[in-house]
Amino acid sequence: MNLQKIEQKWQSKWRQNKVFQPGTGKGKKFFFTVPYPYTSGPLHVGHGRTYCVADFVARFKRKMGYNVLWPMAFHISGTPILAISERIKNKDKKYTKLFHDYVSLYESNKKKVDKIIKSFTKPQNVADYFASVISNDFNSIGLSIDWRMKFNTGEPIYNKFIEWQYEKLMKKKAITKGDHPVTYCVNCENAVGEDDIKDGDTDKVKINEFTAIKFKLDDEYLIGSSLRPETIYGITNLWVNPDETYIKAEYKDETLIMSAEAYDKAEYQLKGIKKISEFVGKELIGKHVDTPIGTNVAVLPGEFVDPDTASGIVYSVPAHAPLDYIGLKDLQGSEQKIKKYGLKAKEVKSIKPVTIIDIEGYDKAPAIKACKELGVKRLADKDLIEQATKKVYKDEYYKGVLNDKCGEFSGLRIKEIKDQVINKLKKDDKALTFYETTRKAECRCGGKVIIAVLNNQWFIDYTSKKWKKDAHGLLTSMRIYPEKYRKQFLDVLDWLEKRPCARRRGLGTHFPFDKQWMIESLSDSTIYMSFYTIAHLIRKHKVKPKQLTPELFDYVYLGKGGVKSLAKKTKVPVNVLKKMRESFTYWYPNDQRHTAPGHIGNHLIFFIMHHVLIFPKKHWPKAMTFNEFLTGREGVKMSKSRGNVIPLIDIPRKYSADLYRLYVTSSTEIDTQADWREKEVASVKNKLKSFYNLCMAASKAKPKKKLDYIDKWIVSRFYSRLKDAKKQGEEMEVRAYAVNIFFKFLNEVNYYRNRVSVKDYNSVLRTIIPKWIIALEPIIPHLCEEINEELGSKEFVSLKKYPKIKKSMIKPGIENYEKIIINLISDINEVVELVKKEPRKITLFISHDWKYELIKKVVKSKNKRDFKKLIKEVMKVKTVKEHGKEATRIIKSLVKDVSRIPKTIIEKSRELETIVQTKDYLEKEFGAKMEVIDAENSKEKKAGQAMPGKPGILIT
């Protein structure tokens, strides 16, 4: 079996025969999409899992009679490809080596590799090169993609489509312009989104709004920042880090003091701010400042103050902030520190926490109570301090009331207060806003990510109530699988706000209302599925970009306007316009979008939002499904730095497409992360080989006409599994499907082989295999095509419909009695193991008659879990009652474990007959003589232990 050769052969046959290029208008359609890959490097086996699961869906749906379209395109928008190109142009060693390695995966000729790398100084060449290798990779794992609709997001025809979309958004008032805080890379000098930030899609970076309060020191102001400005009434002192650099800066005719790090950020937030001088923090220690609530407090040394969080100056509220409380205690207890900074010991020691928030049931200040409870003692207990802070914040937020120290705000609940305090402080010109990231973050370029307030920034404003309501309706009603992701979606929808949609640089589409901007890379990938439905027609009929006017898209997508006047205006022939409209209305909506859950917070929520806004309800998406990535290798996370990544190109070369497909679909459930394990892969390969060999051997046999008992059993098992697999396929239980119809059935086929002659085996399998390969084709299409051809079929198995489930072939009776034999074999094996000797003779005892009566009653009873009722019913049988004590014991054990109750009534005569029929086989299997005895005629202990369907076993 040369898997590689077989796979290449069928991939080229599929291509030549256009097997996966559906026409429009025939039958029930299924428009299936998976996000297009970003073409900045090679894909690896982890990405491949999503596409294999997707291919299962596409192929299974074809089997179910759907006319399936699965197109694919390439994403090149934004800055990543641009950055690669620039770095290679600048002869960045690391990048050049990295891309040299990438290209060497595909090219063996060193000169050619160098030539390709050289071409990468043009961004489009990077995009084109990886688009071409990725599409080869996809073909080489046998994906049933229709490539006619292929495009990339930098093409002029796509630009026209995006422009139309943005005009629609503008008309619907979804686009706004204004000053707004955004996550921003200081190196790229650009707003950055989750795609640009390191780990940004898994660990989101959001914006924190600090209130930066001004504390007067002579003619200058120290800027102390807090997320909880209402606590200003509990202030006891300021904290400044004595070892860090601080800056004096001029802003709106005032002198502000903040940390050097804060100043670097303030330049992006406070327009016109100007540096005056810099100095070390300790110069501020011991000074006194006026607070906005009319008090005067000392500036104290706080080595724990992070100069890189907000303004780098913190005002201390020890009654309500555990860190402040522990910091104050630390200082008060350190004579040495007090001396070092020339502080007055008496003053420092007299500082007491000021409680300003009352919580029912609290006898101490909340921060002190929380520190006691959690055992926080030192500044070094960082995690505990954080826990305490969270606890205090939560209790105060839900239960806290501001007390009489809070002036006009006393008596108000914390929940109600926040914005009022901020507004008052700002109105009195006593505070500014300072934005900070919710965590420290880095751009993919290595630059620091901060919050910048951009002027005249373009946004998509997702806050409209009506818009969110429509999206909510769609998300609650559409099919989402696995179901657990629905809640995640609804949460994302809740916090969705404004999002910058244009950048200064990048590939893609110019922002139509202001051409010096480019549309941001996630914002151009929201409704592109609709573009698939017409991309091939645009090319086929040579429609030029300038002919793709907004009116044309209005007609094609929304059915607006007259086709004749449109044809006149655009010079696109009427029949072409009509074809485009027909293709769109035939394929739309998108019946299923399959992807990874990491995209819910960006791509997918925009996919929902933009569809809801632009298209009529009938064209809204129908279903979304997800699988987790394959992330590990031999239990270790795959990563570039570890060098343990398996590129997708290695699959057809070093393994095999079908092997990979079978492995990734069967190893774990799709909502669980998977791992690549060489040993397991090898074991799957052996199974695949044995499957192929048995099919090949049977292909030459003549189908058996008259089936015996055991033949009927394997046929019945096949149809039972076929029936289950159909349900599993429809539910997208991909792993269950593969395990059921491949692995488990293969085991049964192996068992069956031991039960019959080679001739019978092959001739019965010959009748099963043509249907078996149809069911297996969504998983291992290449091998199935090869076997199908060997069987003499002229039709592609990829296009054959799922076999009819012949109910008459499913025989529960035969399956049940054969199950007795299968269990018997494993029971005998267990006993043999136990007695630790080769059996010479095996004696089987068929259970006493009264036990069959007992089991019959139990099987029929509706009270299987109710001991009292059950025993009353069963004891009505005379022969059972005669064995009262033992019968009671049996019933007790059956009620305890109802799985031991047979599914159907077992007839003693039939059990006996089945076992006697199998005697020869069992003797051969165990190399021992076998005797079958009716327990009624025996006094052996083992005879008494026998149960219906479970003979007693004696080994001698």
Ligand SMILES: [Zn+2]
């Ligand atoms: Zn950057």
